[in-house]
Amino acid sequence: MRLGRAAAVTDTGRRRPRNEDAFVCEPPLFAVTDGMGGARAGEIAAELAATALEEGAGQTHGTDALVALVEEANRRIWQRSVEDPRTTGMGAVATVALVDEGTGTVAIGHVGDSRGYLLRDGAIEQLTRDHSLVAELVESGVLTPEEAEHHPQRSAITRALGTEPEVEVDAFTVDGRPGDVFLLCSDGLSAMVADEALAVTIEAEKRDLERAADALVAAANARGGEDNITVVLFELLQAADGVADEAALPAAAEEPMPPDPAEPASLPAEVDTPEPGPEPDSPEETETAPPEARRHGAGPGGRIAALLLLAALLAIAILALYTGINR
Ligand code: MN
Numbered sequence: 001m002r003l004g005r006a007a008a009v010t011d012t013g014r015r016r017p018r019n020e021d022a023f024v025c026e027p028p029l030f031a032v033t034d035g036m037g038g039a040r041a042g043e044i045a046a047e048l049a050a051t052a053l054e055e056g057a058g059q060t061h062g063t064d065a066l067v068a069l070v071e072e073a074n075r076r077i078w079q080r081s082v083e084d085p086r087t088t089g090m091g092a093v094a095t096v097a098l099v100d101e102g103t104g105t106v107a108i109g110h111v112g113d114s115r116g117y118l119l120r121d122g123a124i125e126q127l128t129r130d131h132s133l134v135a136e137l138v139e140s141g142v143l144t145p146e147e148a149e150h151h152p153q154r155s156a157i158t159r160a161l162g163t164e165p166e167v168e169v170d171a172f173t174v175d176g177r178p179g180d181v182f183l184l185c186s187d188g189l190s191a192m193v194a195d196e197a198l199a200v201t202i203e204a205e206k207r208d209l210e211r212a213a214d215a216l217v218a219a220a221n222a223r224g225g226e227d228n229i230t231v232v233l234f235e236l237l238q239a240a241d242g243v244a245d246e247a248a249l250p251a252a253a254e255e256p257m258p259p260d261p262a263e264p265a266s267l268p269a270e271v272d273t274p275e276p277g278p279e280p281d282s283p284e285e286t287e288t289a290p291p292e293a294r295r296h297g298a299g300p301g302g303r304i305a306a307l308l309l310l311a312a313l314l315a316i317a318i319l320a321l322y323t324g325i326n327r
Contacts, residue, residue, distance in 0.1 A: 001104035001176055003027050006234035007209035011217045013188055014225030018043060021186045021230035022050035028099035029057035032114045032230045033073075034186040036160065037090030041081075045092040045162055048080060049073040053096055063171040066098050066109040070161070070169045074111075077162025091160035095128055095184050099176070099234070106182060106236075110170040113157050114230075115190050117183040117198065118174060124199035127174060131159035155187065155227075178238040181206065185216070188227035192220040202233070209233045 008025035012018065020042035024031040031053045035046030052073035060069055073094060081087045093112020100107065108116050108127055113135075116127040129135065133156040134148040148154060161167055181202060193201070193216065201219055205212035213231045220229045 001178065002101050002237050002239055003099050004235040004237040005209045006030065006232070007213040008230075008232040009210075009213040009217055010228065010230040011221070011225075013227055013229050014221055016226075016228055019228045020046055021188065021228040022046040023184075023230050023232050024050050024054045024057065024096075025232055026054055026057040027234070028101065029053065029060065029096065030098075030182075030184055030232045030234055031094055031096040032184045032186050032232055033092045033094045033161075034112070034114055034188075034228065034230070035090065035092040036157075037087060039086060041087040041090035042092075044080065044087055045077050045090040048076045049092045049094050049161055052076050053094070060098060061100060062098075063107045063109070063173055066096060066107045067169045067171045070094060070096060070109045070111060071167060074161040074167040075165070078165050081162060089163070091163040093131075093157060093160055093186075097182055097184060097232075097234070099236070101239075104176045104236075105173045106176050107173045108171065111159050111161055111167055113155075113187045115183075115185055115187070117185070117195070119181040119183065119199055119202055120177060120179070122199065122203060124195050124202075126195065127172075129170065130157075131170075132157050149191075154191065176236040178236055180236045181209075182234050182236075183216075184232040186228060186230040188225075188229035189216055189220045189231055191227065192223040192225065192229070209235065 006025055006027055008023045008030070010019060010021050010023055018040070020035040022033045022035070024033075031050065033046040033049040033053075035042030035044065035049075037045055053069055056065075056069040056072065060066060073092075077090065077092060081090050093114050094110070095112075095114040095116050096109040097116060098107040098109075099105075110116065110128040111131060113130045113132045114128075115130070118125045118127055132154070134143060134151045134154045136158060137143040137151075138145055138148050143151065159168065183198065183202065189198070197219060198216065201215050202212045205215050213233050216231045217229050
């Protein structure tokens with residue numbers, strides 16, 4: 001087993017003034033963090049967590065080490081919140097994945113309501129359990145999953161990094177298979193886009209994970225973009241030969257791909273709704289994007305991709321019409 005391509009994007013969304021998410025894309029370690037707290041504390045907490053995880057990326061193996069790394073992130077946020085009164089009460093949630101190419105396993109560490117998903121053979125599986133009030137109410141049978149989706153307290157979390165000196169970290173490993181695609185995301189994606197639509201969107205752009213990540217962000221924004229949206233994608237491939245050739249050509253994305261006619265039918269929202277987007281969220285994007293070197297806004301890229309897809313589909317439709325008439 002070996003790691004194939006990876007892509008990561010974070011976006012402010014359409015409603016929030018700032019982006020309090022962060023990510024780590026340092027193969028073999030990947031993470032999303034989502035901060036909370038007044039003023040700029042949420043941003044600080046998310047960055048502290050991402051930095052702690054990033055620094056430990058090189059020398060970490062297995063779930064025990066991954067748990068220690070997440071605990072270190074917890075300690076740093078807690079420490080800062082004790083020392084700096086402006087950050088009192090801040091915290092962050094984090095979902096971390098660490099790939100072990102030797103054993104073909106992926107270790108997952110998790111605290112809060114960001115999520116890890118596995119896409120395998122076209123099906124999507126949520127790997128992590130939300131540490132949220134509504135998730136607990138669903139598990140205990142008080143709420144149905146449908147009720148949870150619209151619950152006013154759906155963003156209330158029950159576990160976070162940095163709010164206490166110690167934290168309990170969920171940790172487990174997944175046996176990887178060639179072709180697996182892993183998705184880590186903040187709740188700004190999962191609260192806006194249903195699991196099935198996540199799977200369809202990724203499948204449609206699977207040959208280019210950057211485009212898949214942009215498409216996910218565009219989907220969340222098309223459905224309201226109520227929170228910051230962060231997406232990390234990575235794939236597993238066969239060890240030596242096999243699919244190796246395909247992965248060695250990331251530039252293949254530039255070639256116009258014949259779009260699958262099934263795509264637009266299943267995802268009409270992404271194709272025609274991005275238009276009204278720019279006015280409300282462009283001021284925030286320009287305000288928050290520059291200082292964060294590890295982040296890059298995906299909004300314009302996603303919109304351009306959607307327009308290109310639309311243009312390609314139109315061309316194909318016209319072609320089909322002509323060939324039909326000529327016969
Ligand atoms: Mn969030």
